[in-house]
Amino acid sequence: MIDRQEPSSFHEMIERYNRQIQEAKRRPPISESPPCPNPEPQGSSCPPPPCPPQKPQPLPDRESVASPSRRPAHHSAPSLPEKPCDKVSCDDKTDFSQTAGIRGPVLLQDSILHETLATFVNHKPLERVLHVKGYGAFGYFQPYQSMSKYTKACFLQDPAQRTPTFTRFSLMIGSQDTPDSCRNVRGFSTKFYTKDGIFDLLCNQIPVFFLRDAMRFPEAIAALSPSPVNNLPDPSLFWDFIARTPQAMHMLTWLYSDVGTSCSFQTMGGHGVNTFVWCNAEGKRWYVKYHWIPLAGERYIDRHEAQQTAGQNPYIAGQSLYHSLARGQVIEYELRVQLMDPADENNVPFDPLDDTKIWSETQYPLLPVGLLTLEHNPDDYRSQVEQSAFSPANLIEGIELSNDAMLQGRSFIYWDAQRRRLGPGFRDLSINCTPGWSPARSFVTSGEGMPVSGVETRACPRDSDPFTQAGERYRSLDALNQEHLVDNIASELYAMPKHIQKPVLDSIQKCDQAFAQHLVRQMEIYC
Ligand code: HEM
Structure with missing residues (x-):
């Protein structure tokens, strides 16, 4: 039927x-059609009339159907023999x-036809402005122990409690066709469906960012995007941005190392980048930085392997994730945090709310919190992966924003982007909600009860040293990884005009003298 x-x-x-x-x-x-097995009273669901008979029949007189008095004779359809169906x-x-x-015209009143075509042309949701290409997985999170000393977040109190999760892995720059292995910032966003509502943890595989203030974010994205003139890749946009942005030096040493190229999300780490706040039941607050450690170990690939893989299989990371889960394998990541008492913030040589900086793991050890287990694939890509809407402002009691300027700049824009791409009801989509909860009703705000003061200003915050940690990063790499970092930069920078090369080399020299010398030698090989 x-x-x-x-x-x-x-x-x-x-x-x-x-x-x-x-x-x-x-x-x-x-x-030979059998009679309708379930005839309905009106017969509407029964097999409709058979095909028109195969013997050619004269066509009905169209003139008599379509207001003959107003249609000139030369508009009549030629009398063609009817084709067999x-x-x-x-x-x-x-x-x-x-x-x-039978031969038309098609009637304007055919709302079924219009609905079919309109459904088709509107069926594709708008893409994200960033992190367009992504893959999802469902799972759960379970803490190792109660974290009540540091936070009252409901899902971190009881080691016996499992909280359902949804994770989306993504590429920050590019389109749905961008190869998974290419040099990129990779997103690792997790939604925790807690009993107090949704908590989102948005991470990248790189622990720092290009900028410490959201104001220049659109400029950074434009520098990483294809040319606005011809839509072709244009590395001079990126290197010109780097030449003008010394604060991006630290990010450069991560993005242009092998951490920038990968063929698997299962062996990729994640970092919250921004500094958040945990608050316990007594109102004691801690600055917190989040890190995901893949239990399969962290592995990245070099630029040559990334390029080769891109040509062979642009979907390698997504396929590996999907097929592993489809085979019944689970994928695990340990959540670790670094905690800092805000009273200590003046005792570190940088601003702990500056997202171009990392915190020393010796001074602020990685504290294991719990395990994320990814265990099954989505069944519907559009409604689950495409329509998922993450935001760093999706918070629950016990987790707050800090005064990290980049984080505060991010706090509104995700919901705005989601209203645009998914409509005002985006929170009602099942992937984005826990029953009966909405951020507007939960009244979870950041820093309730915290004193706030200051003179209005637009200024560079305390400590703007962009070079020290970038130099430390270079020196922390072994010889092979230093070689890869330098070669990856040299292979692009050598082709840049002098007015771009010079400020980049000056900045790298301020990071580390040996780093700059190594780079100059490598660029000579390309020239
Ligand atoms: C001012 C700076 C930033 C702005 C304006 C910004 C804006 C956005 C926007 C508009 C989206 C797409 C949202 C959507 O349509 O659902 C997005 C996605 C994302 N952003 Fe940011 N972003 C910023 C910085 C960062 C930083 C520092 C991180 C580091 C963790 C980050 C991580 C992500 C991730 C992981 C996604 C993908 C979420 C998903 O899978 O749906 N962003 N960002």
């Missing part, structure tokens, strides 16, 4: 279409537009 219910979505429409094609193929020839399921009325007579 043909399903005559209207499709509620494009997806259903396609499924129904495929079902009908399959059924039609199985159905015996029309002359060549459709497998020509008895399926839903395959045809509604026409005035």
Whole structure:
């Protein structure tokens, strides 16, 4: 029997279409059609009338159908012999537009046709402005022990409690066709469906960012994007940005190391980048930085392997994630945090709220918190992965924003982006909600009860040393990884004009003299 219910979505429409094609193929020839097994009183669901007879018939007089008095004679259709029906399921009325007579015209009133086409042209949700290409996985999080000393966050109190999660891995720059292995910032966002509501933890594989203030973020993204003139890759946009942005030096030493190229999310780390605040039941606050450690170990690939992989399989990381979960393997990441008493913030040689800096692991050890276990694939990419809406402002009691300027700049813009791409009801989509909860009703705000003071200003915050940690990063690499970092930079920087090369080399010299010398030698090889 043909399903005559209207499709509620494009997806259903396609499924129904495929079902009908399959059924039609199985159905015996029309002359041998069995009687309708479930005849309905009006007969509307029974097999519709058979194909028009194969013997050519004169076409109905279209003039008599379409207001003959107003149509000139030369508009009449030529009297063609009717062709035999060549459709497998020509008895399926839903395959045809509604026409005035068999050869048309198609009637404007055919709302079913318009709905079918309008559903098709509108079925694709708008893409994210960033992190367009992504893959998802469901799982759960379980703490190792109660973290009540540091936070009252409900899902971190009881080691026996499992909190359901959804994780989306993504590439920050590029389109749906960008190869998974290319040099990129990779996103690692997790939604925790807690009993107090949604908590989102957005991480990148690189622990620092290009900028410490959100104001220049659009400029950074433009520098990483294709040329606005011809849509072709233009490395001079990036290197010009780096030449003008010494604070990006530290990020450069991560992005242009092998950490920038990878063929697997299972062996990739994640870092919250920004500094958040944990608050316990007594109101004691801690600065907190988040880190995910893959239990499979961290592994990255070099630029040559990344390029080769990009050509061979642009979906390598997504496929590996999907097939591992489909085979029943679980993928695990340990959540660790670094905690700093805000009273100590003046005792570190940098601003702990500056996201171009990392915290020393000796001074602020990585404290294990719990285990994220990814265990199954999404069943519907569009409604689960595409329509997932993460925000650093999706917080629950016990977790707050700090005064990290970049984080505060991010706090509104994700919801705004989601209103644009998913509509104002984005929080009601099942992937984005826990029943009965909405941030507007939860009244979780940052720093309730914290004193705030200061003179209005637009100024560079305390400590703007952009070089020390970048130099430390270079020196922390072994010889092979130093070689890769330097070669990755040299392979692009050598081709830049002098007015870009010079300030970049000056900045690198301020990071580390040997780093700069190594780079100059390597650039000479390319020249
Ligand atoms: C001012 C700076 C930033 C702005 C304006 C910004 C803006 C955005 C926007 C608009 C999206 C897409 C949201 C959506 O449509 O759902 C996005 C996604 C994302 N952002 Fe940012 N971002 C900033 C900085 C950062 C930083 C520092 C991180 C580091 C953790 C980060 C991590 C992510 C991740 C992981 C995603 C992907 C989320 C997903 O999978 O849906 N962003 N960002």
